Amino acid sequence: MLDDRKLAVLRAIVEDYVSTNEPVGSKALAERHNLKVSPATVRNDMAALEEEGYITQPHTSAGRVPTDKGYRLFVDRLSQVKPLSAAERRAIETFLAGAVDLDDVVTRTVRLLAQLTRQVAVVQYPTLTRSTVRHVELVPLNERRVMLVLITNTGRVEQRVIELPEAVDDTRIAHLRAVFNASLDGCGLSNVPELVADMPERLPVEDRPAAATILSVLLETLVERHDEKIVFAGAANLAGADFTTGLRDVLEALEEQVVLMRLLGETTNDTPSALTVRIGSENPYLRGTSIVATGYGSGDNQLARLGVLGPTRMDYPVTMGAVRAVARYVSQILAAS
Amino acid sequence: MLDDRKLAVLRAIVEDYVSTNEPVGSKALAERHNLKVSPATVRNDMAALEEEGYITQPHTSAGRVPTDKGYRLFVDRLSQVKPLSAAERRAIETFLAGAVDLDDVVTRTVRLLAQLTRQVAVVQYPTLTRSTVRHVELVPLNERRVMLVLITNTGRVEQRVIELPEAVDDTRIAHLRAVFNASLDGCGLSNVPELVADMPERLPVEDRPAAATILSVLLETLVERHDEKIVFAGAANLAGADFTTGLRDVLEALEEQVVLMRLLGETTNDTPSALTVRIGSENPYLRGTSIVATGYGSGDNQLARLGVLGPTRMDYPVTMGAVRAVARYVSQILAAS
């Protein structure tokens, strides 16, 4: 049904439309891409493509525009990821290398990606689940309060102020800290709950109330942070592009962690490290936007996802190239630290 | 020059224009606000007000619109801050009370303010300068690396991974930690540099290289964080309002810490706890927007600033009320912890 030339026409339509933002007509097509056939022939092919639902015309007697289905075919079969230039790669590398801590890595990554793609970038914080406890710190604030600080091997720090059920002096706090660290250091976060379950029983009876309180907060911290924080950057890039779904909706989604979570999450499939593209109506919310995402993290265990959100009419090859490259570099940086 | 009735007319114009977003004419004015004079009289007053530069007409034979100068007079002399309703106050209180740590307080505050005012809210993180060291923690990661964690009395945690110039074993790290804490605990952050200056000399010679490295990172941390982080929320509220200065500019400014810093910073005056309003062209960048800001923090020492950014045409009394109320509650929460 769709011979090679028809596919070539579809590819040409997508490319032209992406770059000009105007419906593309048969004549212009035949000229600009040397298809070696006449406009009339192109018209026939276009009619076929429209029949199949790959393209559509906004109104009679205007050029054609790709449909979501058309973009899908383009992404899957007609395009290949465009690698970044050497200069861009160097820029990424040096920019990310300057990061001082995990927060900084994430912030830099998201900005970088936004700038590179000229769209909205979204980065999910590395999940705790796969990471391990590096250190647990208890800092006495006064006799009834301590601050719990949990440090993971990914460089992440979680903190909570805890009200104790009774006064506890510093030496006992120090003791608790030693016990906690002895049993938790180096453990995967997902193992913490079971390791901690019978711990109060193994302690002197006078330490149990305090320990129980602290441990319950510790567990709470793990659970809460299980669904993770997401940051974005490049909202200014939305100003230019005109979204079919209102600009307002997009901005709202960006500020709503839960929605963003879903959007990124839904892009996961069997191989998390692969590039995923969701086009327009394939997205649960935000029908008018496309998302290009991928997992990142050190090789085997994927820590989280990052990606780009933009109008359906985006330059997929370039965007995919940028996302993939950035994901690789971040993974590298994180693995090194 | 400006008698009471002219001021009343100006006030009426501002109020009407803010609520309708349309230039307001003499007839509508005379009717809606019972001024007890005829439209013709109002017209005379309007002519006078225009002469003085408080209002202007977009084109001949359209109604009048307040100028920046007009809003200024309105804010300074013709309006009074509108207190929140009891329900709103309760909502603020319960929402903020649920915060678990400093990050959470800031995040909740900024969202709350955005929702309350239906505009873009901006909150600066409490500055470290006035806060004191609660604890310094050194966590050995491996023999050549330690993680420095600085905990302040405001609940803020700063962290850095440090590469040591030479291998240092855990007991010496523990010793350094003890020394640091002994000399820094409870000190104001601004005093840290001098306290730390001669510290290496007081240490055993073999600890000096490591100590010097760590301390230099510590100082760096203080300096870097001196100009503070700013977060925003409610960007979606920009979608409705039409800004004279492009939407893009505003979004860019929001993501650019430095610019945001300036905008908030420039609003400071002698009494930081007072509400400050900068209207339109009074702003260094972003001429088309107004900013309502105030300091927050426990009474005497102001920790940082927060505020709202919106179109010049905003409801100042309501916005000011919300900003003031939120600032008060946050200060309260922070003082309590």
Added chain:
DNA sequence: CTTGGCACTCAGGAACACAGAGTGCTAGAT
């Protein structure tokens, strides 16, 4: 299967008229 020709459609722009809101001014009323 491709191509040239031709009639048809429709969005977008230009030209135009017109109603309505609003103003400024002047002369009379209070």
Added chain:
DNA sequence: ATCTAGCACTCTGTGTTCCTGAGTGCCAAG
């Protein structure tokens, strides 16, 4: 001295009409 009423004038915004040009679909010939 100030307010008011009346009136002529000036715009913007809207609706109408017309026209052009890009683009299509279809048909018949190569």
